[in-house]
Amino acid sequence: MTSREIFEQIKKKQSFLCVGLDSDVNKIPRFLYDTTDPVFAFNKEIIDATHDLTVAYKPNLAFYESMGVSGWNTLEKTVNYIRYNYPDIFIIADAKRGDIGNTSNLYAKAFFDAMDFDAVTVAPYMGEDSVKPFLTYVGKYVILLALTSNKGASDFQYVKENDERLFEKVINTSKDWGTEENMMYVVGATRAEMLQDIRKIAPKHFLLVPGVGAQGGSLAEVARNGMNEQCGLLVNSSRGIIFAGDGEDFAQKARAAATEVQQEMASLLKEGSLL
Template identity: 65%
Template sequence: MNYQALFEQIRLKKSFLCVGLDTDEKKIPAHLLTEEDPIFEFNKAIVDATAHLVVAYKPNIAFYECKGAKGWLSLEKTVCYIKENYPEVFLIADAKRGDIGNTSQMYASAFLENMPFDSITVAPYMGEDSVTPFLSYKDKWVILLALTSNKGAFDFQFFQEGEQKLFEKVLEKSQEWGSQDNMMYVVGATKAEMLSDIRKIAPNHFLLVPGVGAQGGSLQEVAKYGMNDHCGLLVNSSRGIIYADSTLKFAEVAREKALELQEEMAALMDAKGIL
């Protein structure tokens, strides 16, 4: 999916909502546990209930890897189901990969060739040759970790040399490797006030913003500081949507929670003149 196609979906659905499929078998409704593949059945129900309201889904790969081969099968079934039934949806492999060049090439092949993901999150610490293998696929995206929402972000990301913080160096240097057409950045919603500084360095790139909802991030603040003329945002909510209810009505409640965010997003885009 290219930049324009993603923007068109945002305008069509009046939404920049990404739902994180961080599916934990210990947290899904008990009645699903008798199914052959409870994780897939849970994901399928969430997707069918929310796909008309979202532009992206983001499975966190750790939640599937921990189950071994069975978990990988649930993941593959999930992403194939989404692409077969909702091909307009942008799929993010939240894998946070990044290694020496030939290893990164194998990671890229795993997620961008052998599964129908549109993008993958990548850690930038090892530099250019660990990132560029992921950028070799047409209409696929690298989503580079820039400024995260966890408290440990202060351990390294704010390290300052001269007038430039480390996360600012990542933003600046990485634009030599990719462009706004194939590279996004992860910026945590709990650091929304930093988005204005990030926009000075990367004014046109899409930003994937986790942390809205259960983690305490403010959608209004994210839009205030981070939205550009093409929206430029994919705002993720995971627990606040997928685990909003644990009864037989879990998918219906997930739809209601997604709708609340979508309606707020539509109002924010309308105020910005995007719709």
């Protein structure tokens, strides 16, 4: 999927929402436990209820890996369900992988060949040779961790050397490894004021922005500081949407929460003259 195709979906749906499928088996509605695959049943209902409001889904792999083989089967069924029913939706593996070249090559094969994700999140700490194998897949994206929204981000990401913070060095260095057609960056919504600095370095890349919703990030601030001529943003909300309700109407509650975000996004897109 090209950046232009992503932007066309954004304009069509008047949304740059990414719904995070952080489907914790301990938090899904209890009545789903009677099904053969409770997490898949949950995901399916969430996807059917929100597909027209979102341009991307992002399963966080920890919630699936923690269940062993059955979790991997659930993940595969979830990806296949989206691919078959809603093929225009961008699917991100929130895996945060990053290892030496041979291992990264196999991670890339797992997520892009075996699982057919469009993108995978990758940690940059081991450098270029740990990222390059992911970039050999045409039409697929590396989403490199740059500036995260967690408390511990300040331990390393803001360390400055020669007037350059570490997260800036990550973007400055890595943007030469690929292009805006195969690389994106993770930038936390709780650091929205930093988006202007990031846009000076990477003006055309799409940014995956977690931290809106339950984590308290401001969608309006993210848009005003980070939007570019193709929107350039995929703003993720997980718990605030998928766990908006815990009864038999959980999917309707999720849709209502997603609709609220989508409507704000539509206003922000119009404010940015993108609609």
